[in-house]
Amino acid sequence: xxxxxxxxxxxxxDIEVPKVREGTMSHVKSFLAPxxxxxxxxxxxxxxxxxxxxxxDKMGDLLGKYxxxxxxxxxxxxxxxxxxxxxxxxxxxxxxxxxVARQDLMRQVxxxxxxxxxxxxxxxxxxxxLTKEILDDWYSYYHQCSECRRCSVFxxxxxxxxxITMAGREILNHVGMGQKYSNxxxxxxxxxxxxxxxxxxALLDTLEGLEEDIEADTGVPVKMPIDVKGAEVLLITPSAxxxxxxxxxSLIGYAKVFHAAGISWTLSTHAAEAGNFGLFNGxxxxxxxxxxxxxxxxxxLGVKRIVVGECGHAWRVAYSxxxxxxxxxxxxxxxxxIELQKQLDPxxxxxxxxxxxxxxxxxxxxxxxxPSLNDDLVVTYHDSCNVARASRMGTEPGGQFTIPxxxxxxxxxxxxxxxxxxxxxxxxxxxxxxxxxxxxxMEVRVKGALPRATALNNVVKENQVNFLALICAICxxxxxxxxxxxxxxxxxxxxxxxxxxxxIKLDVPPQAD
Amino acid sequence: MSTVTMIYAGMxxxxxxxxxxxxxxxxxDYSRTPAPLLIxxxxxxxTQKGVVYRMAKEVVLFESLFKSNKWIWAFGWLFHxxxxxxxxxxxxxxxxxxxxxxxxxxPFGKYASIMMVLGLAGLxxxxxxxxxxxxxxxPSDYLMLVLLLGIGLSGMLMTFVAHTDIISLKEFIMGxxxxxxxxVPQDPILLAHLAMVxxxxxxxxxxxxxxxxxxxxxxxxxxxxxxREHRHVAAWAARxxxxx
Numbered sequence: 001x002x003x004x005x006x007x008x009x010x011x012x013x014d015i016e017v018p019k020v021r022e023g024t025m026s027h028v029k030s031f032l033a034p035x036x037x038x039x040x041x042x043x044x045x046x047x048x049x050x051x052x053x054x055x056x057d058k059m060g061d062l063l064g065k066y067x068x069x070x071x072x073x074x075x076x077x078x079x080x081x082x083x084x085x086x087x088x089x090x091x092x093x094x095x096x097x098x099x100v101a102r103q104d105l106m107r108q109v110x111x112x113x114x115x116x117x118x119x120x121x122x123x124x125x126x127x128x129x130l131t132k133e134i135l136d137d138w139y140s141y142y143h144q145c146s147e148c149r150r151c152s153v154f155x156x157x158x159x160x161x162x163x164i165t166m167a168g169r170e171i172l173n174h175v176g177m178g179q180k181y182s183n184x185x186x187x188x189x190x191x192x193x194x195x196x197x198x199x200x201x202a203l204l205d206t207l208e209g210l211e212e213d214i215e216a217d218t219g220v221p222v223k224m225p226i227d228v229k230g231a232e233v234l235l236i237t238p239s240a241x242x243x244x245x246x247x248x249x250s251l252i253g254y255a256k257v258f259h260a261a262g263i264s265w266t267l268s269t270h271a272a273e274a275g276n277f278g279l280f281n282g283x284x285x286x287x288x289x290x291x292x293x294x295x296x297x298x299x300x301l302g303v304k305r306i307v308v309g310e311c312g313h314a315w316r317v318a319y320s321x322x323x324x325x326x327x328x329x330x331x332x333x334x335x336x337x338i339e340l341q342k343q344l345d346p347x348x349x350x351x352x353x354x355x356x357x358x359x360x361x362x363x364x365x366x367x368x369x370x371p372s373l374n375d376d377l378v379v380t381y382h383d384s385c386n387v388a389r390a391s392r393m394g395t396e397p398g399g400q401f402t403i404p405x406x407x408x409x410x411x412x413x414x415x416x417x418x419x420x421x422x423x424x425x426x427x428x429x430x431x432x433x434x435x436x437x438x439x440x441x442m443e444v445r446v447k448g449a450l451p452r453a454t455a456l457n458n459v460v461k462e463n464q465v466n467f468l469a470l471i472c473a474i475c476x477x478x479x480x481x482x483x484x485x486x487x488x489x490x491x492x493x494x495x496x497x498x499x500x501x502x503x504i505k506l507d508v509p510p511q512a513d
Numbered sequence: 514m515s516t517v518t519m520i521y522a523g524m525x526x527x528x529x530x531x532x533x534x535x536x537x538x539x540x541x542d543y544s545r546t547p548a549p550l551l552i553x554x555x556x557x558x559x560t561q562k563g564v565v566y567r568m569a570k571e572v573v574l575f576e577s578l579f580k581s582n583k584w585i586w587a588f589g590w591l592f593h594x595x596x597x598x599x600x601x602x603x604x605x606x607x608x609x610x611x612x613x614x615x616x617x618x619x620p621f622g623k624y625a626s627i628m629m630v631l632g633l634a635g636l637x638x639x640x641x642x643x644x645x646x647x648x649x650x651x652p653s654d655y656l657m658l659v660l661l662l663g664i665g666l667s668g669m670l671m672t673f674v675a676h677t678d679i680i681s682l683k684e685f686i687m688g689x690x691x692x693x694x695x696x697v698p699q700d701p702i703l704l705a706h707l708a709m710v711x712x713x714x715x716x717x718x719x720x721x722x723x724x725x726x727x728x729x730x731x732x733x734x735x736x737x738x739x740x741r742e743h744r745h746v747a748a749w750a751a752r753x754x755x756x757x
Contacts, residue, residue, distance in 0.1 A: 323740050323744050
């Protein structure tokens, strides 16, 4: 199936709020998940006779399980504070991409079936019967949201559209309209152990190849151990790090850091994936099942620390949810969490972000770096949405902003931030997060990247920035594909640990002969 | 007792009942609904004390709205703070003797009505002028502002232009409070003012006015950011742990 042609939006000097143009993105429809994919997930693959009842029932079920959904559907006053905050609205001008309007797609139905005024005076409060047309709108626009939470920063009640999008996708799944991309990946990660569906032997082969490459390159036998029982650290990293460019450069960086610090570490074939697309679909049990692989691997390998590689939504799930879902963390006093806690080393946060680990090692002098090795680069840093607005690093609020920057500045000499209203908590999503990183949504991805591309363009022009540092596998994949449409070179995109990898000083062992 | 008095007394009893029962039910409903995952919008405070401070800034200063849009913030804050002072001033109709601080607030409360009405007018204007806000506005969004403007303007008329018999009004209200109904003053402006207030009270728990209690239950604002240190599990989710 061919994807429709579209125009790449024009990059202006500043990020501009467009005039509303209705329906510009209503044609977008991500591929539907076919029968085998839906079967595996336990969802129907087509609308049955009773789809409407199923949808309303599911909505009622979610309203009883999630306070966020219930409060957020009630509390909105249509003030308009969020209307110009979504990168998809800024890039498409489609009003249904304004956060409040995206929420209203569900709120209109909620009001009709679950509130008194909506039952009595639907027109007055904008309540509507659930129709196939509305369901199609849900499918279209809940897959034009990357669940980046930028709107929730600016909402006076903290309404997070991501929560509504997740609920919307969950309901769609239950009536038989699953998204092919996300559900296929959820199948692969549960059946094979990673999102790319790479079998164990292929992984071993790749790691061996990488070890040879590093040794040829540096003369140092840096290892990439996998399934090593009794290692100190279990590294959980997105599977893209094993096979994709520029991701793999960061994997090499992590390996060099562990090597230089003398920390024994291992990967796991069973848990060769940090990503957890269960988050995107708002299904707690799926997200839990996917996260349980990490707990299982940690218990089986007997590791003392769990470290997470460069991946935005994975870090959200790891940092914010792993303790809840799987007991990876501290403070649990039930047998389930104690079983793992007593194995973990309390001297370290669990889980720990690779940037926290590397930054500590460099600051304490355990790992030596020479930033001048990156002097060909002028670097800027993109705060990934899930790291920025849904997690933390270090002990202080905002550590998720300062620690990666500290780390970057310790390995490069030339660094410039992008404009203040486009970084930190106000960062713009790359445009490909939250289950949108698929070719059938390319128009959404390209247009949604407009605000970030604009901000990047400004530091390229003013500060000669030539490297965009990232800590997210989705950001890396999205930017390498999409930034060239705005005239940037795809090689300017890479991981923070790609920079570390270049600057790190390794002790070359004396030659035997 | 005149028919008008009976209607108004009945109206206020029903409106108060709807307001109290509706709000109590909603607050009960929000508190019994679990929040299974920690989803504070970060950076977030790491302690409960920090959460109270963050919430106080949201409630008193509308901090997030300030970050978002200075116009909405200015109009919204003028309206809400004006309304707060006006309401405080109105306590003198409900207390005998009048609490000392209500006397202090009295003159401010009088002029705060101007803030309130200006804020409301600004918010209403935005619904017509800004295309994005126009797109999302439903009839009830306009009517809610019109209702509040009606209340504010009728109140100002009685304060600044055509004074009403506030002695009798206070007797009517105190009578309602002690279930000893006294005649309501038959001033058309006052009757309109009271009817609109009763309507506002009645629809409070079933309308978007729920943003007031809702804010306190918003997980993105009221949760501490401490997931690595504390295990947070909802009751329905904890059952999943048993099966492992």
